[in-house]
Amino acid sequence: MKKLLMRLAPLALGALLIVPLGCDRDGEETTMMTPDDTPMGLGILEAARTGVAPTIDGVISAGEWDGANAIYVPVTVPDIDEFPGYEGRGYQVKMRAKFDNNNIYFLAEWDDPGLNLDRQTWYFDTASSSWKQESARPVFDExxxxxxxxxxxxxxxLMFEASPVAGFATQGCWVACHTGLAPTSNDGxxxxxxxTRNGGEIMDMWHWKSVRNTSQDTFDDQYTDSQRSxxxxxxxSDVGVNSYVNNSATVDGFSVPKYVIPDASSRYYWVVTDGSGA
Incomplete structure (x- = not known):
C-alpha cells in the first residue's frame, strides 16, 4: 500500500489557537514541556492511498478509514496574554489521512464537552434599551x-510549509508565534x-470555524508569512470570495443585528444563498 508522509504543525481547536511548543518572547526562544518534562515533538502523519474517497459528511463510517495509521497529538493552551482564561486547557487529537489521484483527506478527532456555536451572541439590554453582543473572550472582574x-x-x-521555514521541523507553527511585543509597535x-521570521518563509493554513464554516462544509484557505500588519x-487569506459575513449592521450610529428571528424555536440559524448569489 502506497503511503504519503506529511509533517504537520500542531493543531488549533476549542475556540482558540492551541500549540504545544516554544514561543519567541522578546526574541528569546523557549520550549514548553509536558508535566513529565518530555519534549512534545511533532509526529509524522502517513496518508494511505485509497481507491474509494471517504465521504466528507462528519460521520466516521465503518471501514472508511481502515488502513490509515493514526498519530496522537497532545495540545495545551500556553500562558500568554492572547489566551486569558484558557491557560492549561488540553486536548488529545487523533489524526488520520488518505489520498487519491486528486485529493488528500484528513480525519481529526478530539474530546470536547460541547460544540461551541455561540459566537458573540446578540442580546437586547433592557436597562440601556440597546442591542449588545456577548464578549468573544472570557470576562474577568477587577x-x-x-x-x-x-x-x-x-x-x-492545519499548517504546512509552503516554502522552507526555519525551525518548523522541530517547533511547528509555534516558530511563528511572537509574544511580549511592545503595544506601541502596532496600531491594534x-x-x-x-x-514568520524571515522573508520568503510561508506557512499554508487550513482554518475551520464551527459557526462560520460548518453550514457550508468549508475551511478558510489562509497563510502566514513575514509581511505583517x-x-x-x-x-x-488567499485571494477569493469571503464565504461568510457577520450578522451586524449600523443604524443611526448604533450597532445592531442585521437579522432577527422573533420567537425562534432554536438559537442557531444561518442565512445562506441559493447558489445564484441571491
Missing part, C-alpha cells in the same frame, strides 16, 4: 476572577502576533 465564559466558536487548523495594541500579524 480582582482577576473569571465571571463569564467567552461566547465564541470552536476552531481547528496587540502584544502577541503570528508571523498591526491587526493580523503575518496572517492573510
Amino acid at each position: 480582582n482577576g476572577n473569571q465571571t463569564r465564559e467567552a461566547f465564541y466558536e470552536d476552531k481547528f487548523s 495594541g496587540k502584544v502577541d502576533l503570528k508571523y 498591526a491587526r493580523n500579524g503575518g496572517r492573510h
